[in-house]
Amino acid sequence: MTVRLHDTLTGELQALDPLEAGHVRIYSCGPTVYGPAHVGNFRSFLFADVLVRYLRWRGYRVTWVMNLTDVDDKIIRGAASEGIGIEALAARHIEGFLADAATLRMTTPDVLPRATAHIPQMVELVETLLERGHAYRTDDGSVFFRIASWPAYGRLARLDPDAMRVGERVAADEYSKDDARDFVLWKAAKPGEPSWDTAVGSGRPGWHLECSAMSMAYLGRSFDIHTGGVDLVFPHHEDEIAQSEAATGEPFVRTWLHCAHLQMGGRKMAKSEGNIARVSELLASGLEPRALRYALIAAHYRTGLSFSDESTGAAAAAVARLDALVAALAAYASDVPDDPGLPPVIGAAREAFAVAMDDDLGISAALAAVFELVRDVNRRIAARTISTADARRALDALRDLDRVLGVLPDAGEPALGADLAELLDLRAAARAARDWAASDRLRDELAARGIAVEDSRDGQRWRRVGVPSGA
RNA sequence: GGCGACGUACCCAAGUGGUUAAGGGGGAGGUCUGCAAAACCUCUAUGCGUGGGUCCGAAUCCCACCGUCGCCUCCA
Structure with a gap:
């Protein structure tokens, strides 16, 4: 038996055949920490989690890397509106993300690299691309990837670059690019924005660049699996392939895995659609974390x-x-x-x-x-x-x-509080005395405190349940 | 306009050529129980969007139509 996975690039099932026998290297696009992640985001993270867990269950060694994007337009805007630095905003939401991930029992990735901690690696990539003629500098000091220099562009998303409707839904030319479809590698510094003084000028990295730099930094120029939501196929992953392979001359990723959107009210869950649900809100409404996890992983990852x-x-x-x-x-x-x-x-x-x-x-x-x-x-x-x-x-x-x-109750049952244990003992005694009225009263009291009691031939047994709403 | 998915019971969701169409939820009835709960049993799609076609045989392949969703933009 072998594990077979559906590769987005070829559109076919591929037998898993790690570059290094028995060791699978996986990179997952993680959150941009400008605000709390919603459960749609977590579908994609948990899909990767289940993949990693399964491969480990199957006996593979897995190295799992998930990036944290801690510098981008939204973070800069958010930090500015709060009058704080991007580091403070990012730190807050990284903490929130990790807390939600732990609540949902997501396996902690082996590496959680932050973009701002990998500027040198990104600069190196940009330099290589400039040297090789795949990138160019504009008047303001930004650097763009030249799509015309990369014939394979569009293969992942099955898009014909010539047919792309650039400019229809987005301002086509804010940086005076040579070609409206070219994407930014390095954004020139602007007043009031964070920037790094580097060999390619003062500025900050483009989004796509960071994933290429960090995945290759930890997993090598070629690695086995890259995951993300379908909405990242284009342009994010398309751009990652172009800039990575143009820089290294080697195949970037062996298998691309994309999970479909979480739907709510018939449409994809997205902040822009205004139909998002957050982990903390759902939990506050009484939903158990394990139930939420189950709801997010129980359907095949490629179906809505x-x-x-x-x-x-x-x-x-x-x-x-x-x-x-x-x-x-x-x-x-x-x-x-x-x-x-x-x-x-x-x-x-x-x-x-x-x-x-x-x-x-x-x-x-x-x-x-x-x-x-x-x-x-x-x-x-x-x-x-x-x-x-x-x-x-x-x-x-x-x-x-x-x-x-990852949905069963924890094995090491946390001990019941002494008060609850006493109620259980009292109930057992009442039952031994066939005092049904006392027994039922104690059952109700325990239920109100989140303990369901059931009687069986093995005696009274209990388990934790949600406290009934309104109780 | 281009590209790509998908439409299976009351809900969610497997199944992609061949015995009685998984599983979860919900509903109905029953067994057990001091009462419950849990559990177990039975029932809940002679039919898989619609109409054609191929085949000995199709939910599964082909064509058409209808409908839904996604991508072509930041997005998991």
Whole structure:
């Protein structure tokens, strides 16, 4: 079995064949830290997260780099309007991004390079491009990439440069370029804007340049996988390819992966569309982080994903179903012999999961395999055909698959507060005395404090749930 | 105008030539339970936008039409 991924450049599935055997190098376009990221942004980050998790689960070593764009027009504008420096604004939103990412259980990338910390690498790229005749300087000191010097331009986005409708929706010529389609590598310093004094003049880097410089700095001139949202295909990634390959003369990226947009209200979620939802707002409304994560990763990455109260509600219910099984397995005890039917069921689930994920990260089918395992194990619990050791095996299997999904409750259950533990003890005592009125009262009280209590043959068991709204 | 996706049940969403069209959510009924909850069982698309065509056979391939979305601009 091999992992196969859909490459945007060729439009075909490609077998993963890392440049260095067993080691996959991945670069993901990260956030521009001018404001809080929205959950549409996080769909693309979590898609990369699932890719990285899966490849590691599959036994690959993975080096994952995600950039933080900490200098650009929006950051400069935002900082100016607050009367602070861009460093302060960026630092604030980097902190927010990392907090949201942690909340959503995104794997921390191995490197989180910041643009402003890599100016020398960018300048070097610009110098090389100038030397090789792929770039030119304009009167104001900016440097542009000459698209006419790069015949392959437009291949990734399948755009014909001659047919590009430049100028229709955007002011065509603010820097007196030779060709309106040329893109900026280095922006000449302007009064009131941050700038760096460098060998290519005083100014600041263009957006596309930073990703080329930082990806190659950490992953080499050629690396395996580059991810991002579809909206980055053009011009961002197209420009990255042009400037990187023109500078190095080597193939830049082996496989381009792009995830489709998160949809809300029938349109892509975007700040410009005015239909964004942020992590903090959703959490404040009572949505569990794990449910949000599930809602964002549960559909195939190349199809538009509808995001709504209904989708997050369904995700929360799905996660609760998993939680219930985890709680049941943790509480389960039976001294019957091991169930010989269980290992094959676990093996089949694992196999189906891997087959699905190998096929271009087919997470829907992978989740189906997980839930088929869930139903089967629930059946065996109800029939009490499994042993205590079997319950542990089933739980281990679930946790193993969850290394990829990241939606199960934490293994190290944080201990209950003494007050809650006492309520549980009181309820157990009431039940032993068949005092149903006291038992129900205590159940209600626990529920109001976010603890669902259920009774089973294995005794009373509890799990954390959201506190009911209005409670 | 160019390019590219997609339209599968009440909702979300797999399936891309061949037994009964995954899975999650929701709904209905049932089992279990002191009551609940959870779980389990049964049911909820003879049909996959519409109309043609190819084929022994199509949700899956081809054509046309209708509809939706995305990119060609900053954007994950």
